Amino acid sequence: MKGFLVLLFLLFQSAIVYALDTLSVNEGDSKFIAHNYYSILNDPDGTFQIRDVAKSTKFHYTDQSLPFINYSTKVIWLKLILKNKTTQPFVPISITSSVIDNFDLYFKYPNSEEFVHLDSNSPHSHLNQFEQNLIHINCIIYPDSSRTIYLRIKSAVNTVIPIQAYSANEFLQSASMQNIAMGGFMGVIIIMAIYNLLLLFIVKDISYLYYVLYIIFLGFNQMLLKGYGLNFITHDKIIINNIILPITRVLFGYSILMFVYEFLQIKSSSKALNWFYAFLFLLYTSALVAVIFGRTHLAYNIISISALTISISLISIGITLYLKGFKPAKYFMFGWTLFFLSIIFSVARNQGLINYNTFTGNIILYGSALELILFSAALADKINFYRRQKTESQLAALTIALENERLITEQNLILENRVNIRTRELIESNQNLSRSIENQKAAQMQLVDTEKMASLGQLTAGIAHEINNPINFVSSNVNPLRLDFIEVFNLIDKYTELEQDPQNEELRTQILQYRNQIDIKYIQEEILTLLEGIEEGASRTKEIVDSLRTFSRTDEQSLKLADINKAVLNTLVILRSTTPTYIAITPVLNKLPPINCYPGKIGQVLINVLTNAIQAIKSKPVHHDENISITTNDHQNYISIEITDTGPGMPAEVKQRIYEPFFTTKDVGEGTGLGLSIVFGIIEKHRGTIDVISEPGQGTSFLIKLPKDLV
Known part of the structure; x- marks a missing residue:
């Protein structure tokens, strides 16, 4: 049996x-x-x-x-x-x-x-x-x-x-197609990394640094999986599979966590969420420990578990923050969901739960490419989110400034009436003299505050026009760029169809005709041109916004280290839209050490003095070779700022009164006479000095000295 x-x-x-x-x-x-x-x-x-x-x-x-x-x-x-x-x-x-x-x-x-x-x-x-x-x-x-x-x-x-x-020929063609596909993917990786690295230097947002690391480790991980490490790193597959590849996956996980931590502002969230995030870091760290101790299979299992855990967790966190009002999380949720699905499909494919084919074999590549696009959109949307908030605050500031300007006008009229009344009362009674003086001082202090807001409102009105130009330039490039990409995608689809039926000569002929029809070389050049235009518009917008940051804090109460040269350049950016073309502004900025000061108030000094210089030149009946020079110098105990214009100059009697409140040589309604009075007060607060040199017909020069040891 x-x-x-x-x-x-x-x-x-x-x-x-x-x-x-x-x-x-x-x-x-x-x-x-x-x-x-x-x-x-x-x-x-x-x-x-x-x-x-x-x-x-x-x-x-x-x-x-x-x-x-x-x-x-x-x-x-x-x-x-x-x-x-x-x-x-x-x-x-x-x-x-x-x-x-x-x-x-x-x-x-x-x-x-x-x-x-x-x-x-x-x-x-x-x-x-x-x-x-x-x-x-x-x-x-x-x-x-x-x-x-x-x-x-x-x-x-x-x-x-x-x-x-x-077959031998098919193998060579398949290897070539894989190299082409991988080359295209790595090209996207390199372009995205360089582009976001440039944005990091422009926007100064640490999220871009972690995003660049994420892109680099993603590309390196896919390169190792496709076998390219055998050529560029080592021919020992054991070292690549047991050490380099799992470590790269761990670093890839770290970069994801750091990027999301900054992008979704986890630090400012609840304490429990921060502790949970530390646990996610610990998961990947345990995989790294397993690699160090030679437990490769354990490391891969931990990495798979970590990837699934982190994917589900980050989707949940993104949804929660989006529902709480953090709108930039929208694109992050879409991108991360796609990548999460590609991970699910990849794990299921590796476990034999779904069939292995060309699509499932490259599912991570497809998911990664879409994720990169959506993450880039998320970062751009984050910038727009903060830009909208900034615009809303500027509009509110403009409204307040207009209201304050109205109050100033009314108060000037009221003040004139009060002065007349107080003058008559002085003749009648000396007892009312002190009360009149006190009321006048109170009104002066109120006008100083409203003058600050009025200046900010006038500058904001000019900046609104200045910032609109690059924004319109960026938006006008989007539609032609979209059309170019559609034509390129159509050509790629046709090549994909030819790949499935390589013997179809009729389809090959159609592809060549379509390629000649759309002129692929012209499209490439146009895409690069449109991207350069978008980059230029974004760069110019960023420059304007950075310049406004300093002047949004005119009432700071604590000293800060500041670069005076940078303050000068920021002021020139803000005044660019209000400076006539026939006036040349020449900055000669020598190297200066940072000094303790109130940066917003120093910015107000520069704006007031330069605005007076511009208005003085504009008042001349004829203009020839008009110029304003700004020179900074470093001295042993102080730094100096000298502003010289080619305006009409001032007689001695005017020069003696320029720092008096309400004194002005302008017509009624064109100025309050408080600008240089405020400048003098700010310089006194910094324990510095301001001197003026001016002769009729010889222009005017203001020399400002600020001490280095202000505490």
């Missing part, structure tokens, strides 16, 4: 082997080694020898679409019959997009008992260095002949093994 059961088992095994199909490779073929072509043998300790394997009766059939390996097995053997129907004496067999430590092939020549051993490290002289990144073996089979082959695959990671058999 026992012998009968053994015989029945052997017959059953033979029936399984017999039921397997022969894998025939024709010209132009690229076939996955699916379950109907192979039987499988597990080698948990990796100690089986080929002679024992060839005699083994433990090969069994599997219903999994593609071979699967897990860390408890580590090594599997596949047995299949391969038939070469091509004109070449070999058939390339390749493993793509998997973490494989070793890939070996064994076969016997006819009438020989010795096995031939080939491995993926064997030299392939007919391939260039960019095609040798593929993990593959050229199986020697003469045309129109068949051969039983044994494949040995070793890996420390739970994953599907996508093995493909090609």
Whole structure:
């Protein structure tokens, strides 16, 4: 009875082997080694020898679409019959997009008992260095002949093994297409990294630094998965798979967490959320520890768990913050959801839950590309979000300034009436003199405050026009850029269709006609031109906004270190829209150390003095070679600012009264006479000095000295 059961088992095994199909490779073929072509043998300790394997009766059939390996097995053997129907004496067999430590092939020549051993490290002289990144073996089979082959695959990671058999020409074309696709992806990675690095220097937002690190590690991780590390880093697959690749994935996780931490402003959120975020960092750190101690399979499992945990957590955090009013989280949620879905599909594919094909094999690439686009949109939307807030505050400030201007006018009229009344009362009674003086001083202090707001309102009105030009320039470039991308996407779709049917000459002709029709070279040049225009508009807008920051704080109560040269340049940006073209402003800014001061008040001094200089030049009936020079110098105990104009100058009697409140040489309604009085008060507060040199017809020069040791 026992012998009968053994015989029945052997017959059953033979029936399984017999039921397997022969894998025939024709010209132009690229076939996955699916379950109907192979039987499988597990080698948990990796100690089986080929002679024992060839005699083994433990090969069994599997219903999994593609071979699967897990860390408890580590090594599997596949047995299949391969038939070469091509004109070449070999058939390339390749493993793509998997973490494989070793890939070996064994076969016997006819009438020989010795096995031939080939491995993926064997030299392939007919391939260039960019095609040798593929993990593959050229199986020697003469045309129109068949051969039983044994494949040995070793890996420390739970994953599907996508093995493909090609014709020689199809293998070269597939390798070339993979290089082209990877080159395009890495091109996008490099462009996005450089572009966001430039934005980092322009916007000064640390989120861009972490986003650039995220882009770099994403590209490096995909490059390693596709096998390019064998060319550019080391030829030892064990080092790449067990050390470099998991460490890169950990660094990729760190960059994601740091980017999201800054972008979603986690620090300002609840304490519980900050503790949870620290736990997410700890997850990836535990994977790094596993790599250091040589527990590679544990590290990969922890990385997979961390990726899923972080993906779900960040989506939840993004939704929560968006519902709380943080609108820039919208694009982040969309982008991260797409990337999360690509991770789910990737894990399911590696676990054999879904079929492996071209789309699922490159799902991370597709998800990453869409994610990069949406994350860039999220960063841009964040800038727009803060810009809208700034615009709203500026509009509110403008409204207040207009109201204050109205109050100033009314108060000037009231003040004149009060002065007349108080003058008459002085004749009648000396007792009312002190009360009149006190009322006048109170009115003067109120007017000083309203003068500050009026100046800010006038500047804001000019800046509103100045900032509108670059914004319109950016928005006008969006539609043509979108049309160009649509035409490029259409061309890519046609090439994708041709890739699926490479023998379709009619489709190839249509693609060439469409390419000539849209003039791809012109589109490339136009896209670059439009992007440069958008960048220029954004840069100019940023310059204007940065210049306004200093002057939005005119009532600071504490001293701060400030660069006076930078304050001068910011002032020139703000006054640019109000300066006539016939006036040349020449800054000569020598190197200065930062000094303690009230930056907003220093900015008000510069604006008031320069505004007076511009108005003085404008009052001249004829203009020739008009100029305002600004010179800064560093001295032992102080720094100096000298502002000289080519205006009409001042007589001695006017020069003696320029710092008096309400004294003005302008017509009624054109000025309050408080500008230089405020300037004098600010310089006194800084324990500095201001001197004026002016002669009729010789222009005017103001020399301001600010001490370095103000505390």
